[in-house]
Amino acid sequence: MLETARLLLRPWTVDDAENLFVLASNPEIGPRAGWPAHQSLEESRNIIETVFAQSGTYALVDKVSSKPVGAIGLMIGGASKLTTSDKEAELGYWLGRDYWGQGLVPEAIRKLLCHAFETLGLETIWCGYFEGNEQSKRAQVKCGFTYHHKLENVECALIGEVRTEHVTCLTRTIWLESKEK
Numbered sequence: 001m002l003e004t005a006r007l008l009l010r011p012w013t014v015d016d017a018e019n020l021f022v023l024a025s026n027p028e029i030g031p032r033a034g035w036p037a038h039q040s041l042e043e044s045r046n047i048i049e050t051v052f053a054q055s056g057t058y059a060l061v062d063k064v065s066s067k068p069v070g071a072i073g074l075m076i077g078g079a080s081k082l083t084t085s086d087k088e089a090e091l092g093y094w095l096g097r098d099y100w101g102q103g104l105v106p107e108a109i110r111k112l113l114c115h116a117f118e119t120l121g122l123e124t125i126w127c128g129y130f131e132g133n134e135q136s137k138r139a140q141v142k143c144g145f146t147y148h149h150k151l152e153n154v155e156c157a158l159i160g161e162v163r164t165e166h167v168t169c170l171t172r173t174i175w176l177e178s179k180e181k
Contacts, residue, residue: 002058004111007104009058009072016059017045019068023096032133033094034156034163054079060095060108070095072108074116074125082126082167089116091127093139105139113143117172124171130154131164144178145170 002009012020021044024030027037038044051057057073072093077083080090091112095105116122127145129136145168154165 002111002115004107006063007069007108007111008061008063009108009111010061012048012052012057012059012068012071014045014048016068017041017048020044020048023068023070026097028097029094031159032130032136033092034130034161035158056089058112060093060104062099069099069104070108072105072112074112074120074122076120076122080126082128083124085124087121087123089120089122089125091116091125093136100135105136106142109139109143113170113175117175122172124169126167126169128165128167130156131166137166140168143170144175146174 018041021038021041024038024044024047030037038047052059052071054073054075056076056079058071059068060070060072061067062069070093072091074089074091075081076089077086080088082090091109093105093108113125116125125145126148127140128151129140148167148169151165151167154163156163
């Protein structure tokens with residue numbers, strides 16, 4: 001478990017299914033990230049037992065309410081679609097609509113970056129956002145990620161769309177330099 005001033009980053013449990021469904025059934029959430037809004041509590045439970053059961057995937061839990069407000073995770077090496085190196089990872093995240101604009105995503109990203117670089121010894125973290133998702137872009141910039149390249153015709157099979165994805169990255173060296181400032 002990782003902790004910030006306002007959040008706990010902890011593994012998802014089946015007991016989180018109702019809260020996940022409330023967050024992920026909002027049509028403003030999943031489609032921005034390339035997945036469909038959840039249609040049932042059973043679907044949310046299944047996601048927890050499969051997708052969110054992967055190592056490095058965390059519930060973003062509000063310390064005050066003790067409820068998940070989003071998700072964040074690192075996909076290391078071959079688990080990523082952006083790298084295959086075991087010294088690199090892809091960062092992914094989403095946040096429930098009611099929690100936007102509070103700085104929670106950058107707070108969680110910073111904590112996960114610390115874990116990635118200091119504890120896991122990773123060298124580069126990759127991240128992406130689909131064209132038009134300015135909130136995700138801003139969160140990455142706030143956390144020190146820099147633009148690397150653009151991927152066109154990225155298939156979002158779960159929602160039947162093709163999109164443009166912008167890829168950013170942050171190296172351990174640059175992260176350490178920014179910490180020293």
